[in-house]
Amino acid sequence: DTEVTQTPKHLVMGMTNKKSLKCEQHMGHRAMYWYKQKAKKPPELMFVYSYEKLSINESVPSRFSPECPNSSLLNLHLHALQPEDSALYLCASSQDYAGAGYEQYFGPGTRLTVT
Amino acid sequence: ELKVEQNPLFLSMQEGKNYTIYCNYSTTSDRLYWYRQDPGKSLESLFVLLSNGAVKQEGRLMASLDTKARLSTLHITAAVHDLSATYFCAADFTGANSKLTFGKGITLSVRP
Numbered sequence: 001d002t003e004v005t006q007t008p009k010h011l012v013m014g015m016t017n018k019k020s021l022k023c024e025q026h027m028g029h030r031a032m033y034w035y036k037q038k039a040k041k042p043p044e045l046m047f048v049y050s051y052e053k054l055s056i057n058e059s060v061p062s063r064f065s066p067e068c069p070n071s072s073l074l075n076l077h078l079h080a081l082q083p084e085d086s087a088l089y090l091c092a093s094s095q096d097y098a099g100a101g102y103e104q105y106f107g108p109g110t111r112l113t114v115t
Numbered sequence: 116e117l118k119v120e121q122n123p124l125f126l127s128m129q130e131g132k133n134y135t136i137y138c139n140y141s142t143t144s145d146r147l148y149w150y151r152q153d154p155g156k157s158l159e160s161l162f163v164l165l166s167n168g169a170v171k172q173e174g175r176l177m178a179s180l181d182t183k184a185r186l187s188t189l190h191i192t193a194a195v196h197d198l199s200a201t202y203f204c205a206a207d208f209t210g211a212n213s214k215l216t217f218g219k220g221i222t223l224s225v226r227p
Contacts, residue, residue, distance in 0.1 A: 026135055043158070049179035056214070092159060103148070104215060109157045 003027075004107035006091050012113045015081060021110045023074040023091030029096035031055075032064060032074040033104060035090040043090055049074060049095035081114045088112075116143050119206050121218035128194040128225045137219050138187040138204035147180050147194045152220070158203065162189075181207045194225045 004025045013019050031050045035043035039085075047084040048056035050070040057066075065077040074091055075092065088109045127133050131184035136148070146165055152160040162170040162171045164187060171178050175198065177190045187204055205217045 040201075040220075040222075042205075042220055045214050048214075088155075088157075103146070103160070103163055105160070106150075106158045111155065 004005055004091055004093055004105050006107040006110050008110060009108065010111045011114075012115060013078065013081065014115055015083070016074075017081075018033075018077070018079045020078065021089055021091075023076075023107055025093040025105070026073075027093065027105070029093035030071060031057040031094045031096055031102065033092040033094075034074070034076055034093065037088045037090060037109075055097055064097065071072060079113075083114050086112055086114045090091055116210065117206060117213075119215045119216050119218040121221050122203055123218060123221060125222045126200075126224070128191070128223060130195060130227055131193050132226055134191045134194060135191045136191075136202065136223075138189070138218055139223060140185050140187075140216075142185075142208045143208060144182070144185070145207065145208045148215075149178050149187070149189055150201065150203045150205065152201045161202075164178065183222040191223075196225045196227075199223055199225045
């Protein structure tokens, strides 16, 4: 199984809502990532988890809260988002992190719209 | 800091003709990746290039890597409409706090 899954595929939320994005992989990978991608731009790294611990936080606003309950799951909790947070959110995983150098496998993404 | 540049950023291609697009990176990199992205979709991995002189081919696409020049090329043979998409190259290296660094992407449009 070389697949990364993400749910939901689409999400519309108001600025006062609380929602979560979910990501799952069963490849035995120990590193997982969240990226944000705006239209016509490359993906931007948000967070890296390595062995279920947060390794990198790219100065992401606190209204985004990542969680890694176990080595297969990665969540992104959303609260009090702004319209400019509307984007495609991509999850990825790799065999290990240890300073990168391992190929990342991307999920299908969640299209988030904040109204 | 690793920087990745792609050019051109947009390319209109005629069906049946050959084209080459380029990806430059600024510092030593362990791996160079090419991804394809269709509108509203995720990234599809095309090629992973690991060493100097590496060449990989899949269908009408052929990617190569010159680590001395810090340059990767993606050659398109006899362009067809199905190749219309945005193509990202990305690079990373083994080291503390290394990240996968993307270029801005090249949008290819194939016209009849």
